[in-house]
Amino acid sequence: MKKIKLATVWLDGCAGCHMSLLDIDAGILTVAQKADIVYGPLVDAQEFPDEVDVTLVEGAVSSQEDLHKIQKIRQCTRTLVSLGDCAVTGNVPAMRNTIPVPKLLQRIYVEGVQENKSVPVDRVPPLLKQARPLRDYVKVDLHVPGCPPSAQAILAVVSDLLDGRNPEANAKLKFG
């Protein structure tokens, strides 16, 4: 049987959703039997592959780089999953949304530090005006809220997707 290509992506989030994904413990063996993890923080691939069956995206879209990534990911993915509250609602990254970006950077990098008071401009992607959920930019096939979603919830959703079932785990999901 051909293995399913699974990717995971980390945008503006805290890695908590990936930690929760790792918390499926022995479940990862079942996943590994059915899927190849082709891209993400857990593997070494540098470029997002051209054809991926399932992509789990953690984090909000917060910078130009996030935006380019999510657009590319959408083009190359059959089933796109918003994993966790940041990807689903904006959550904590979106708490900056009422503050204008220049004021925010000034506060953090100039007023908030003792040394090297300067706003970084080189080699960091410029921030978008607001951090927003994935569905504000691309079509999302499945939402898995939670901060983070429980390991069981993630395993249930991933197992369903890998077996070609419609994920029924929604009833167990909650914001926060």
Place this chain on the structure above:
Amino acid sequence: MTQKKLSVRIDGELVNATEGQSILQVARAAGKYIPTLCYLEGLSSVGACRLCIVEVSGSGRLLPACTTPVQDGMSVTTNSPKLARYRRITLELLFAERNHTCSVCVSNGNCELQAMAKTLGVTSIRYPHNFPKLPVDLSHTRYVLDHNRCILCTRCVRVCAEVEGAHVWAVTARGIQSKIVSDLNQQWGEASNCTSCGKCVQACPTGALAEKGFAVEEMTKRSDHISMIAGRKGVHA
């Protein structure tokens, strides 16, 4: 004078009711589940949240169960695909309107809004989030008002007026600008009518009103106590 006995159909089931009862009261007595957020047993009903909408035969529009009195021969549907769809839309709009960042809320895990999303199967918000800039009132010595988490259910307004009799809370402005204010739009700490009884905090379904000194997930509310106190004879101010 005894109140008139009525006969109504709830989801096809024949149910006895008393004149003056709301559809919600009759349906709940018959064991039917109708979702509510702004309704709190013991307080007056205002139909603010619109989650309790039901279908009534002969009426073209959906009616709020909490404020619609039953009539003899009325036939009510409490659950249908159409109602489920509209209830989800209503709930998503509540989430989109302000900044309900559940993960960092004192009421996370003990919130009626959050629980309602789970009950209705809302896992994302189809509308763009509004992300308004709203203040947090920390001026009261014991309590906090976080406008970001307020759904304008007005339970605090009603419990303060109807049970405590202090009339501290009110709603100011219109539409999306609406917000809860204490006394004459003063900071809560300066509201001289406030008795610091905390009934508004216990009645609040979300983390909008909370006690100070609680961290994320630590605040639990006892709105059932409010209903119990309000149910006592003669307590209504």
